Amino acid sequence: MLQNIRDNSQGLVAKFIIGLIIIPFALFGIDSLVGGGGPIKAATVNGEDITAQELDQALNLERRRLLNRMGENADPSVLTDQLLRGPVLERLIQQRLLMQAAADESVVVSPAAIDQAIVSMSQFQENGQFSPQLYQNVLRSNGYTSAYFKELMSSDMANNQLNAGIAGSAFVTNAELAQVAAIVGQQRSFRYFILPKAKVAAQVTIDDEQVQAYYEANIDSFQSDDQVKLEYIELKQQDFFKPVADEELQLAYEQDMESFAADEERRVSHILVEISDDRDESEARVRADSLVAKLANGDAFEELATEFSDDRGSARNAGDLGYTQGDTFPAEFEQALAELELGQVSAPVLTDAGYHLIKATEIKQADKPSFEDRKPVLAQRLQLAAAEADFIKAVEDLRDLVFNSEGLSSPAKELSLTVSQSGLISRSSATGILANSQVLAAAYSTDVLEDGNNSEVIEIASDQFIVVNVLEHQPPAAKPLADVKATIVDSLAASQSTELALQLAQESIAALASGSSLQEVAKAGGYEWQVQQNVNRNNSSVDRSLMSAVFALPAAAGDAVVTEAISLSNGDVAVVQLEEVENGDWAQFSIAEQRGLKTELERNSSTRSMTDFINLLRDNAEITIL
Known part of the structure; x- marks a missing residue:
C-alpha cells in the first residue's frame, strides 16, 4: 500500500486532490475537513469525556516511560498504539473514577499545595533551590505543558488523599x-528418598522409530530461524571528522585552562554523637557541644574521637574516615567539609546518623593536565563541533533520498556513502549494529520485508544512524532430522526417565502401603533415605521444589502419614512420607x-x-x- 502511495503521489490527479484539500485547510483550518463537532472522544465515564487528545498524551507519556526503562534494548514492536491503547485507556478510566469519587467526598487540593509540591520536587532543583528554567526544561523534554502537569499533579494528589483514607481504614485482626x-511458622517432619533421573535413565532405550515419530509430531518445534540478507548504509558523525590544526588545539587548551578547577580530594576525620533510642536529638546536641568546649580548651581532636565517638570503626583510627571527592558522605557532611580550612574543625553537623564534628586533615588538588594529555579530548570535541552541520545535513539528505529510491545504491552514490552487506542473519544471530532491536524491527516489518521498501533512517544514537533494505529472505523451514536427532533423543530420554521414575515411585508407595518401612523400600531399590525433623518452609538444606511440595501436602489426621511421589525441578522423583505437621505460633x-x-x-x-x-x-x- 505504501509503495502505491509513493508511486501515485507524483501524478496530476493526486496533485489536484491535494490542492483541493489545501485550500479549505488554509482558509478555515482543520475543522473544515473533519467537522466542528468538538473534541473527539475516546471514552465517557459517568457523563465526563476522556478525549482522544488526552489518550494520545497518555500514550506518548507511557511510550516515553517504557523507552526510558528499556534503554538500549527497546523493542518498538511492543510500543505500538495498538498494544498500549487498552491498558492506558483503562488507567485513564480508573483515574477519572477516582477523581469523581474524590469530588463526591469533597477531597480537594489547593493551587498553593500543588505549587508547594512542585517547588519541593528534587528533579526541579539546582543547588537545593527550585529552578524555574530547569522546571520548564524537564516538562518540555517529557512532553508536558505546565498547565497539563499541574492538572496531573492535582488529580494525583487528590487521588492519593482518597487512597490514603481508604488504605488507612484497613486493619488486621x-x-x-x-x-x-500458624502458616508462616509451620514446621513439618518427613522422611524421603530420591529416585535419581540419571540412575533411572540407564533403564531407558530410545530407538529410531521413536525419534522419527517425535520429529514428525513436533515438526513445528524444529524450524530454522527466519533469515534475511541486508544491505545498509551506516552514518556516523565521526566519519565526518577532519584534522584539527595544532593552533586550534592550543587555543582550546588555553581557554580550558583559564576556567580549570582541579578536582579536590580531602581527607577527613570525625567524631560522631549518635542519635538513638537512648539519646534524642537535643541530648545528642548537648553532648556534641560539650565536645566542642573540650576542643576549645585544648583537648586533642584525635584523643576525643578515640574516647567519645560513637563510630567505633573510625574511633579506633582517631576518627579517620579516609579521602572523599565530595560524594562519599551525606550531603550535609560534604558541604560542611568543603567549607573547612586545613586542620579546621566544624561546628556540630546534623545528619541522619547524628551530630558530627568534622576535621579536614589533608587537602589534595590535582595538577592541571598538560597540553599533550588534553590533546585527544580537545581534538574530538573540536571535530564533533565542526562535523555536526555536515552530519545533520547528510542524515536529512539520506532521509529524502531513500524514501523514493529502490534499494540503497542510488542514495549512496549521490551522497558518496558506502553500502554494506550482511550475510544471512536471524533475529538471534545478528551482531553489531544489525542486532539493534530497532534495526531488526525495521528489517522484519511488512513495509521492508514484504513490500521491498527501504526502512526509515533509524537513529541508533545522536551520532549514529542507519537505513536498511532486504536483499534476500529465507522463511523458516524444517531442520533435517539428522541435525536435531541428538536433541530429540535427550528430550525423549528425559521424559521417559521421569515417567519410569514415577512408575517406580508408585511401586514403592504400594510397598509402603503393604507394611514395609520407607527405609526398607529405599534399601531394596538402592536409594539413600533421609529424615527431616521439625523443619520450616525456609529450610535450605533440602531441594526447594521438594520443600514446596512437602509444605503443600495436606496434613493427615491423627498418627497417620501422608505418602506421595513428587517430581522435582531437576527431573528426579522423590517418595515422601509426611509424618507430622506443627503449626506456628505468634509468640x-x-x-x-x-x-x-x-x-x-x-x-x-x-x-x-x-x-x-x-x-x-x-x-x-x-x-x-x-
Missing part, C-alpha cells in the same frame, strides 16, 4: 495474625518479625481495599468506550 503465624516470632508480618498484612489489606473500591466504582459507573 488478631485472629488473622494468628492464622498467618515464636521476634518483635521485629511480628512487626514485619503485621506491616505486610496491613499493606495487603490496604491494596485489596483500594482494588475493591475501584472495582465497586467501575461496577456502578456508566462507561462507554468509543
